[in-house]
Amino acid sequence: MIRFRALTKQYGPLEAVRDLTLGVAPGEVYALLGPNGAGKTSALRCLATLLTPTSGTAFVNGIDVREDPLDARRRLAFLAASMGLYERLSARELVAYFGRLHGLRGAPLDARVSELVELFGIAPFADRLCGRLSTGQRQRVSLARALVHDPPALVLDEPTLGLDVVSGQAIYDFIARERTRGKAILFSTHRMTEVELLADRVGVLRLGELVAEGTPGELVSSTGQENLARAFLHLVGGAEGR
Amino acid sequence: MSAWRVVCAKELRETLRDRRTLLMMIVVPVLLYPALLIVAEQLFLFGARRLEAEEAAVALLGDPPPDLVARVEADSALRVVPIDGDAEGAIRADSARAIAVLGAPAGDDGTRAVTLLYDATSDRSSRAHAELRAVLGEWRDALLEERLGSRGLPGSFAVPVAVADSSIARPDEVGGYALGRILPLLLVVVTLLGSFYPAIDLAAGEKERGTLETLLTAPVPARDIVVGKFVTVAVIGVVAAALNLGSMILTFQTGALQLTAVIGLEVSLSLPAVLAIFATLVPLAVFFGAIFLGIAVGASSFKEAQNALTPVYMAVLVPAMLPVFPGIDAGPLLSLLPVAGVAFFFRDVMTGQAGVELGLLVLGSTLAYAAAALVFASRAFGSERILFGGGEKAEVEPGGWIERWRVGRQVRARDGVVPSRGTALLFVALLAVFFFMGGIQLQLRLGEAGLLAAEWLLLFLPALAFVTAGGFDPVHTLSLRRPRATGLAGALVLIVGAMPLVWVLGWLQTFVLPVPWEMLEGLEELVTADSAGRLAWLLLLLAVTPAVCEEIVFRGVLLGGTRELPPWRMLLLNGVVFGAFHLSFETAIRFLPTAVLGTVIAWAVWRTGSLLVGVAMHLVNNGTIVVLASTPGVRELFSDPEAPPPLWLVPIAVVLFAAGVRILLRPAVRADDPHPRTPEP
Ligand SMILES: Nc1ncnc2c1ncn2[C@@H]1O[C@H](COP(=O)(O)OP(=O)(O)OP(=O)(O)O)[C@@H](O)[C@H]1O
């Protein structure tokens, strides 16, 4: 499970995330919405221990990210929006590298890498250098990389950015599958369709603050709008351009 | 296997797949010395051939005895020519370089007067004079011996004391001394280059590509990541240095090239010396790796890192260059200086004078610096501000050549994209080296046509290829705009004013700098035309060709790539590089005038935004020299750098120069872009 407790992140005078509290239970998918610059990436990075919260904290499977960041990382898969891959490693080498960084060695490592290559349909380009992969192929390799240690919590920052419908669907399938395996999944997105399709609960960030939370249906009805997109616009109105 | 080793193994694997690093790590270090030697050999042969080919014409007047004529004829450097009429006139007309005028024969115990006529201001005449004097001396000695013999006295009778010179330096010491000054610098530079790009790639490159964010989600302490990366960079630096050292030893010690023996460039390093050098190279590589990594990690892109590291690189080169200068010795203080100590130690090892204390001192201090640099690097890696400061929004800018190369995709020329400063300077430096090496070859084979070929093939074409292949915007990089009439007129007035002033400057220089007479004579022969056809050829060779080929390099690529500098620095840099490009061993005297001309032309091109203006100015300058040198009367005045320029020219020149400056200061001289571009926000 994932939990934010009164987490605030400041960059100098700028408050990117303010007093954020939310939780994601095992087997639950939580979508974080918010216009550009709302603080989604900052919040997720704090959870992934890439940034240190200015105050408050977050927990991964009960582990405080401030107290034991390394242990928190072992229980968390983080997929960054940048999809950074080492261009001169092959897909297989890349996944194996992260496996090693997670402490896997020898036969278990090989087995895990082959399993992921299979699972994400990487086999046709597994030995191609990552620098030569298409965006969709890179995304699959990124997912395999993030999941190499099969952690209980998944954090995905805009996982469908730049993907076509087919590749996007592969991500949806993946999220649905992981949900049934009891994972706690937190992802950020700008696409309302995938929120409606996947999310059990939604949180809306505006200028770093959580302004609404609930099931998609609840958000629509509480704002009195006809669909989620309108509800979202209603909630964040005028927040753009910070 | 601990985490840092996992990181290191992966980084090494990735680095070895990078062509650029391989080039710096293997190709450059290995080929450096053979290439250097080939250049040295060519220069040496070039010089030797020129001297051999030269047989000075001398004349003997006043009824010379046959044995003297035979002696002079036997001298391979001299050739006896008959002259008629005025002896002085013959020397002035260069029909004889030196003339011995013998007085009347003096009988058995008299003295026969001999006067040697020559021109002390001509290097060739002076050389012929010295040679002829030596032959006359031999003749005198032979006659003396004959006289003594006829009186029954030994030859030693007239030589109560014999003085001979003997230098205590063995030939290998001389070679070791010369090489010992330059090789340490090369070793340091290669070690530095070996770790330069990997450091950037492993730190800033990781950030730029967004992989740092994923790397840091792995449950590995930042320390292991730093250590892993740092070990990679250091290993590459050490390998580059070791390959370099190996290539150096092979090249100089196996006598693979005959030249080493001929010119006494023998370095024999004992095994302990090699090991001592290698042992010092390791902490040096560690030091470089840590400093570079620590700085590069603060940059958010490859280009930014390159810009941040270039000053460091320069700062490191200065102490490494100290041993090159004669007369600077490694005191304990200098050996404690970072890098300088290592360079001095290498020098002393190569000249066979290194002491154990110095070695330990240098090793110890270098290790200490390496440790300090390592602490610095790991702190940089532990800092969130440095790791994510501005880094999040970093994207691959299509601005640099290296980025393109790395990305390995075809990038279309983008509006306004010009080469970076480092790229432009590197390109010009490489071009200069190839022009120098290739130019000599071409000239040896083809003579004057070789010079023409060198300019077009080794300057013009590479510059064009650089701009096209690099995907740069040709208009912005090369200032390819049609000049405005006022701009062009102002520039021409300016250059006409600048030429006499530069002439004066050259003349003033002769009070402080030695004049390479011989060189100038050769030059004079080259630029002096005696027929209309020859004049046309010379104008093509010496005016049109350099105006086009050199302008595209210096006022094109170089100026285009340095425009981000403050204007005065950009212009000075342009002049200095242009002057340095024209610098060779003998022509130090050309540096300042050429640099000034380069700066003036660069200013005009910058003001008018048009390369054509530079071409026109260059053409006028060189063309004027060719025409004046071919005009009898003016030529005499012009070809002697020690003769003062006509002083009445100076005020006129100042007025013209000032007028040119005033015209070019007007805003209206700036040329328009050929295609109107959307204004930048
Ligand atoms: N490293 C940083 N230093 C300073 N300010 C930052 C940094 N990273 C983000 N910010 C600022 O914090 C605010 C929140 O940014 P964040 O990236 O978290 O937003 P986001 O919701 O992920 O936006 P997007 O939808 O565009 O990805 C923005 O105003 C951003 O400019």
Ligand SMILES: [Mg+2]
């Ligand atoms: Mg974001």
